Amino acid sequence: MDFIKTTGVLNEVLSERERQEKLHGVDPKHTPETWLMILGEEVGEVNKAALETRFGVEGASWEQYRHELVQVAAVAVAMIESFDRQYQAAVANEFLGIEAYP
Ligand SMILES: [Mg+2]
Secondary structure, X not given: OOHHHHHHHHHHHHHHHHHHHHHHOOOOOOOHHHHHHHHHHHHHHHHHHHHHHHOOOOOOOHHHHHHHHHHHHHHHHXXXXXXXXXXXXXXXXXXXXXXXXX
């Protein structure tokens, strides 16, 4: 495994994660189902870029395909962060006797 390349890719994902956070806020508090719809939309954009590039649609490119993949990875990271925050809050609320999901 080439960790130098891995680090480079992860840095791109981090930059995209920061861009998305500026756009949508630090903690959008989406449910897992909403996150999955957002992720699915991003995966659809990867499919679109690949399909249009494969069939030579004007303006489509493998660079766009790669760019969309980075966006998918950044959304997945946001999903993990959101899950961790909500899980920790649920555990804390359970400890305090507060209903986790009112
Ligand atoms: Mg996208």
